[in-house]
Amino acid sequence: MLQVQTSAGFTAPRKPARNASQRREHPDVVGTRWHTGRKAIAKLSKRRGAPRIDLGAENVILSSLPRDDYKRLLPKLERVKLTRGDLVYRAHRKIEAVYFPEDAVVTMVDALNDQRTVEVGTIGREGMVGINIFLAGAASPDQAIVQLSGTAIRLSAQDFRHELTAGAALQRLLLAYARALLAVISQSVACSQHHTIQQRLARWLLTFRDYSGGGEFMMLQSSMAAMLGARREGITEAAHKLQTASLISYCRGRIRVLDGPGLGRRSCECYRFIARQYAALNLALKLP
Ligand SMILES: [Zn+2]
Numbered sequence: 001m002l003q004v005q006t007s008a009g010f011t012a013p014r015k016p017a018r019n020a021s022q023r024r025e026h027p028d029v030v031g032t033r034w035h036t037g038r039k040a041i042a043k044l045s046k047r048r049g050a051p052r053i054d055l056g057a058e059n060v061i062l063s064s065l066p067r068d069d070y071k072r073l074l075p076k077l078e079r080v081k082l083t084r085g086d087l088v089y090r091a092h093r094k095i096e097a098v099y100f101p102e103d104a105v106v107t108m109v110d111a112l113n114d115q116r117t118v119e120v121g122t123i124g125r126e127g128m129v130g131i132n133i134f135l136a137g138a139a140s141p142d143q144a145i146v147q148l149s150g151t152a153i154r155l156s157a158q159d160f161r162h163e164l165t166a167g168a169a170l171q172r173l174l175l176a177y178a179r180a181l182l183a184v185i186s187q188s189v190a191c192s193q194h195h196t197i198q199q200r201l202a203r204w205l206l207t208f209r210d211y212s213g214g215g216e217f218m219m220l221q222s223s224m225a226a227m228l229g230a231r232r233e234g235i236t237e238a239a240h241k242l243q244t245a246s247l248i249s250y251c252r253g254r255i256r257v258l259d260g261p262g263l264g265r266r267s268c269e270c271y272r273f274i275a276r277q278y279a280a281l282n283l284a285l286k287l288p
Pocket residue numbers: 190191192195199200203268269270271
């Protein structure tokens with residue numbers, strides 16, 4: 001579902017007339033409006049005694065903002081629904097809005113001239129999509145693709161930049177997040193060079209199990225191959241081995257992790273490294 005932006009704001013979503021299997025994309029904004037900031041304000045007013053504001057879920061950075069910063073930002077926030085396959089950003093295009101995922105998960109994907117792709121980072125409720133704006137960039141160096149459908153909080157790039165000048169708290173939180181993300185991206189480079197497809201697939205499945213709350217999730221083998229920068233045949237073979245060992249079930253794109261500890265033993269060290277980075281980030285974000 002796409003949206004049309006007008007001077008009055010985001011209008012009702014307009015359903016695109018095209019094949020549902022096609023990737024949804026839009027140069028400016030993406031996502032179906034879910035709630036407005038006003039509903040969140042109503043929620044806030046019921047939590048007046050709380051030292052920090054919990055948005056209701058969900059995104060760790062936003063829920064770690066001090067009350068005054070959050071109240072200032074709230075009218076500008078919009079909760080949107082992101083659907084698997086949505087293209088949030090195209091590479092090297094101007095970023096019009098940043099997204100704070102709640103249960104949606106977005107991957108940053110680098111595409112080479114020969115159409116080969118590889119995932120360079122995965123962003124869920126711990127982070128923000130569009131970190132390049134925070135780093136004084138105007139465009140995204142990579143594509144950003146929704147991997148797990150869910151909600152995210154959207155903030156226009158203009159309002160985001162204004163907030164950075166108005167409040168120090170968001171800057172501090174995003175600095176901590178950028179450090180963690182950089183460490184994870186650096187590790188992913190080593191992972192793609194030195195670890196086997198099966199190790200990397202196990203790490204990736206555990207990561208998405210965590211993002212999906214431990215439940216099953218939808219993922220095509222072609223998507224996994226694109227994310228891991230591997231041939232589809234290699235992913236099929238690795239997934240078959242994991243399934244034969246009763247570590248996962250896989251049926252028509254629906255994946256369930258059956259044995260997390262067992263899958264952890266098949267994974268490379270990168271899963272534990274990433275988990276440690278985000279655990280440390282969680283602690284850092286909660287510091288006053
Ligand atoms: Zn690895």
